[in-house]
Amino acid sequence: MEVDNYRKIRLRLTTIFVVLITAPLAILVVMTTNSLRETAIEKIEVSLARLIEHKMDVVSLFLKEKEDLLHMMVGMYPISYLGRQENLDDLFIAVNKTGSIVDLHVIDSSGRQLAYTGPYASSLEGKNYYDAPWFQHVLIKGSHVSDVFLGFRNVPHFVVAVADPLKTYILRATINSEQFNKLLLSTQIGPHGDSFIVNRDGRLQTPSRAGITELSDEDRLLLAPHEGTAVFQRQEEIVPKTQELGQVDLPGATAIVKRQESVVATRWVKDGEWCIIVKALIEDSLDPFYALRNKIIMVIVITSAIFLTLALLFTNYLLRRIAEEDRQRAELGHQMMQMEKMATVGRLAAGIAHEINNPLQMITSQAGWIGELLPEEDRLQVRNIAEYEKAVEQIKHHVRRAGTITHRLLGFSRKISTEQQNVDINELMEETVSFIEREAQYNNVTIVRNYSPSLTTTMTDGPQLQQVFLNLINNAIDEIGPGGVIELTTAMEKEKSIRIDIADNGHGIKPENLKKIFDPFFTTKAPGKGTGLGLYISYDIVKKLGGTISVANRNSGGAVFTIVLPVIDHG
Amino acid sequence: MREFNVLVVDDEEEFRELTAKRLEKRGLKVKTAESGEKALEILEHSHTDVVLLDVKMPGIDGIETLRRIRAMKPLVEVVLLTGHASVDSGIEGMKLGAFDYLMKPIDLEPLLEKLSDANEKKRLHQAKIEQAEIRRNMSMPS
Numbered sequence: 137m138e139v140d141n142y143r144k145i146r147l148r149l150t151t152i153f154v155v156l157i158t159a160p161l162a163i164l165v166v167m168t169t170n171s172l173r174e175t176a177i178e179k180i181e182v183s184l185a186r187l188i189e190h191k192m193d194v195v196s197l198f199l200k201e202k203e204d205l206l207h208m209m210v211g212m213y214p215i216s217y218l219g220r221q222e223n224l225d226d227l228f229i230a231v232n233k234t235g236s237i238v239d240l241h242v243i244d245s246s247g248r249q250l251a252y253t254g255p256y257a258s259s260l261e262g263k264n265y266y267d268a269p270w271f272q273h274v275l276i277k278g279s280h281v282s283d284v285f286l287g288f289r290n291v292p293h294f295v296v297a298v299a300d301p302l303k304t305y306i307l308r309a310t311i312n313s314e315q316f317n318k319l320l321l322s323t324q325i326g327p328h329g330d331s332f333i334v335n336r337d338g339r340l341q342t343p344s345r346a347g348i349t350e351l352s353d354e355d356r357l358l359l360a361p362h363e364g365t366a367v368f369q370r371q372e373e374i375v376p377k378t379q380e381l382g383q384v385d386l387p388g389a390t391a392i393v394k395r396q397e398s399v400v401a402t403r404w405v406k407d408g409e410w411c412i413i414v415k416a417l418i419e420d421s422l423d424p425f426y427a428l429r430n431k432i433i434m435v436i437v438i439t440s441a442i443f444l445t446l447a448l449l450f451t452n453y454l455l456r457r458i459a460e461e462d463r464q465r466a467e468l469g470h471q472m473m474q475m476e477k478m479a480t481v482g483r484l485a486a487g488i489a490h491e492i493n494n495p496l497q498m499i500t501s502q503a504g505w506i507g508e509l510l511p512e513e514d515r516l517q518v519r520n521i522a523e524y525e526k527a528v529e530q531i532k533h534h535v536r537r538a539g540t541i542t543h544r545l546l547g548f549s550r551k552i553s554t555e556q557q558n559v560d561i562n563e564l565m566e567e568t569v570s571f572i573e574r575e576a577q578y579n580n581v582t583i584v585r586n587y588s589p590s591l592t593t594t595m596t597d598g599p600q601l602q603q604v605f606l607n608l609i610n611n612a613i614d615e616i617g618p619g620g621v622i623e624l625t626t627a628m629e630k631e632k633s634i635r636i637d638i639a640d641n642g643h644g645i646k647p648e649n650l651k652k653i654f655d656p657f658f659t660t661k662a663p664g665k666g667t668g669l670g671l672y673i674s675y676d677i678v679k680k681l682g683g684t685i686s687v688a689n690r691n692s693g694g695a696v697f698t699i700v701l702p703v704i705d706h707g
Numbered sequence: 708m709r710e711f712n713v714l715v716v717d718d719e720e721e722f723r724e725l726t727a728k729r730l731e732k733r734g735l736k737v738k739t740a741e742s743g744e745k746a747l748e749i750l751e752h753s754h755t756d757v758v759l760l761d762v763k764m765p766g767i768d769g770i771e772t773l774r775r776i777r778a779m780k781p782l783v784e785v786v787l788l789t790g791h792a793s794v795d796s797g798i799e800g801m802k803l804g805a806f807d808y809l810m811k812p813i814d815l816e817p818l819l820e821k822l823s824d825a826n827e828k829k830r831l832h833q834a835k836i837e838q839a840e841i842r843r844n845m846s847m848p849s
């Protein structure tokens with residue numbers, strides 16, 4: 137397989153693993169963090185509802201306390217007593233221990249001021265309040281609490297006025313609201329939250345924590361019926377969120393509106409005249425959520441990394457296995473192809489040899505016939521008779537040559553005869569060397585023997601194997617030429633096979649020829665010098681004997697042919 | 708050289724005729740047959756010492772012909788000659804009792820030598836049989 141393909145497989149596997157591992161984890165992260173955020177926001181809503189409830193209590197208590205105080209005074213003292221300036225002065229000193237009361241008015245039912253204790257005595261002398269709206273309100277309802285206004289020295293004030301039970305006079309007190317501002321501001325709603333009170337017209341009754349002086353258009357909508365969640369705190373439980381009310385502006389409930397970045401709670405107090413508004417920025421309350429989210433993300437990233445590493449290691453392992461198997465298959469395929477090629481050529485060669493042998497027979501027969509008849513000719517009349525005789529001999533000689541080749545071709549197409557003997561490879565090799573030692577000496581080639589003394593014998597076809605040795609050694613002599621050295625080495629391999637190396641110190645074999653060297657008719661010898669069948673036949677014989685033959689170039693120069701034969705016991 | 712009768716069996720006419728001519732020139736008596744069937748027919752009706760038999764022929768091949776010759780005339784020696792030197796057919800031929808197995812192309816001299824050897828074997832064989840018969844006739848006078 138191509139390297140490119142491995143890359144493709146690796147990419148595909150890696151992608152699959154990455155998707156399979158990271159996608160579920162990513163979904164888990166998104167889902168977890170979303171629900172965590174939701175929970176955090178719900179928590180804000182709950183705490184806002186609690187907070188606003190507390191504020192409402194503070195405001196109501198404060199107002200009621202002041203109202204009760206005045207009620208108590210008008211109940212205790214008749215107009216005849218409080219209408220006198222010195223009595224009012226005494227009372228003021230007695231009740232104003234905290235300093236929250238700025239002044240006290242006593243006004244009769246016709247609006248005339250009977251007595252006044254406070255810093256504005258001179259400017260209020262003789263003033264008639266009969267036409268003031270609050271005055272009428274008090275006469276009808278018995279009491280009144282005004283909106284907040286900035287009075288003396290820019291300090292916020294509001295007015296509380298009550299009438300005596302018989303409505304004969306009215307006691308009016310101006311109250312410094314700074315104290316209850318402080319109470320309101322002291323609540324925890326995060327660094328960017330806000331809380332303040334507005335009246336029905338949207339005017340701020342207390343300073344805003346965030347410092348705004350006017351209600352924004354968006355916040356102004358909170359004063360009218362609006363979308364949101366109603367929370368009834370008095371029942372000590374929160375109305376489930378599913379009960380989202382389309383329009384929340386209920387007097388007894390806190391209305392909660394969730395915005396993009398903040399949560400706003402509103403609650404009407406003072407009989408629906410004032411509205412407490414508390415805002416909390418969601419971001420402020422998310423710190424614990426972020427901490428948790430980061431922890432989850434970290435765990436998931438580490439987990440992913442571990443899984444991915446394992447997946448990549450696995451991919452690598454898998455690819456190595458595939459590559460190894462591919463290589464083995466390719467090798468096997470190559471061997472099979474080689475064997476098939478050999479078998480085909482063998483059959484082809486046998487067929488051709490047969491077809492050629494018959495005409496060769498006729499040529500040699502006809503030539504022989506001429507040769508037999510020639511002596512009967514008149515030597516004087518046939519002047520070139522000697523030439524003819526010579527030609528006949530030449531024809532017969534060349535037919536014999538051709539016959540040798542066809543016989544050899546037929547020779548390797550035959551099967552191994554069953555006549556196998558117990559062969560000592562060292563002996564066989566030595567016998568082979570004895571045939572060619574003379575030729576080697578003639579060529580000035582040295583033969584070095586490295587025979588293993590511990591070589592076992594094996595059942596094999598000695599003469600055929602000898603033909604292989606002869607072939608290889610002859611090739612080596614031709615290849616190295618004068619001065620060369622041929623090394624013959626035998627050795628046991630793992631007790632199960634015999635290894636025979638026939639090495640020379642010639643020029644070696646060109647890499648491109650290494651694969652073709654056992655192919656039939658492949659030769660590097662000069663035309664006419666080699667048939668290209670020697671190595672082919674050697675290959676064929678060794679294969680049929682159950683062994684392998686291979687060739688390699690030596691690092692020190694030259695080539696080495698290696699035959700590995702199985703050790704077969706007498707069987 | 709002793710004179711003897713040879714039957715040349717080959718599907719190639721040129722080979723048959725030429726071989727016959729050359730063997731006759733050497734003093735042998737030669738008949739020819741172009742197929743196995745024809746050879747068996749000739750063998751039945753005439754005296755033959757050695758058969759030169761081609762292995763590959765149309766009709767019944769050399770091996771089958773050899774088998775029938777051995778059954779019909781066990782004393783006649785057969786020399787196989789073929790262009791197709793498959794060891795298998797050679798071994799089989801020898802097992803069936805062929806005298807030898809030759810491969811084309813072959814010169815006349817070695818061929819003649821082989822035929823003579825075959826004839827010699829046949830002659831010795833025949834002599835032994837005759838002697839045995841004589842011994843039998845002597846020990847069991849009728």
Ligand SMILES: [Mg+2]
Nearest residue numbers: 718761763764
């Ligand atoms: Mg034929």
